[in-house]
Amino acid sequence: MRVLVVEDDPMIGRAVVAGLRHGGYAVDWVRDGGEAALAIANGVYELALLDLGLPRRDGLEILKNVRRGGGKLPILIITARDSVADRIAGLDAGADDYLVKPFNLEELLARVRAVLRRHEGRGCPEMTYGALTVDPVGHRVFFQGAEVDLSAREFAVLEALMKEPGAVVSRERLEDAVYGWGEEVESNSIEVHLHHLRRKLKPQLIRNVRGVGYRIARIV
Ligand code: CA
Numbered sequence: 260m261r262v263l264v265v266e267d268d269p270m271i272g273r274a275v276v277a278g279l280r281h282g283g284y285a286v287d288w289v290r291d292g293g294e295a296a297l298a299i300a301n302g303v304y305e306l307a308l309l310d311l312g313l314p315r316r317d318g319l320e321i322l323k324n325v326r327r328g329g330g331k332l333p334i335l336i337i338t339a340r341d342s343v344a345d346r347i348a349g350l351d352a353g354a355d356d357y358l359v360k361p362f363n364l365e366e367l368l369a370r371v372r373a374v375l376r377r378h379e380g381r382g383c384p385e386m387t388y389g390a391l392t393v394d395p396v397g398h399r400v401f402f403q404g405a406e407v408d409l410s411a412r413e414f415a416v417l418e419a420l421m422k423e424p425g426a427v428v429s430r431e432r433l434e435d436a437v438y439g440w441g442e443e444v445e446s447n448s449i450e451v452h453l454h455h456l457r458r459k460l461k462p463q464l465i466r467n468v469r470g471v472g473y474r475i476a477r478i479v
Pocket of ligand 1: 266268311
């Protein structure tokens with residue numbers, strides 16, 4: 260799951276990005292309002308964390324623009340503006356939630372999960388293929404009736420493969436699902452995650468389609 264962080268404060272930005280990555284999200288970080296509007300228009304994110312006081316363009320203006328254009332991207336405001344009037348303005352402009360700085364990182368992650376749950380609650384949040392079930396919001400995996408414990412990166416790889424079960428997913432797409440911009444990607448890291456997934460689940464579950472990518476096999 261890919262998350263956009265819009266935050267110009269380097270210390271807060273670093274902490275939020277690290278916390279989200281630790282929580283298993285692929286994270287991109289932009290530091291001003293102009294870049295934020297472009298990144299959101301890209302349409303690759305499942306959620307954005309949006310600061311309001313930003314260079315070049317105010318966060319509230321960005322949010323209003325997204326909603327005016329019909330954009331449904333879940334947006335959680337993170338800001339130091341803590342008056343009731345500010346909160347009301349943010350929520351009325353279409354924010355899904357509003358968190359005042361300084362905040363606790365665990366609370367931020369819980370709010371992120373809650374926003375994602377509300378958005379996915381409209382459809383079926385779980386993905387099932389054969390005996391494999393992946394719950395993207397709860398970050399849980401079940402195989403043949405038992406819960407399987409995965410690392411955050413392993414989970415991100417499996418989730419990307421399960422978006423279109425049975426379809427071949429390229430290695431680049433898997434890397435996009437696991438790593439944010441500027442994150443160091445070691446050349447064989449996806450293979451390492453796949454190796455662990457096969458060991459924890461079942462070796463035949465993930466097939467290598469030579470020269471193209473990987474796909475999930477249906478195992479009951
Ligand atoms: Ca700011």
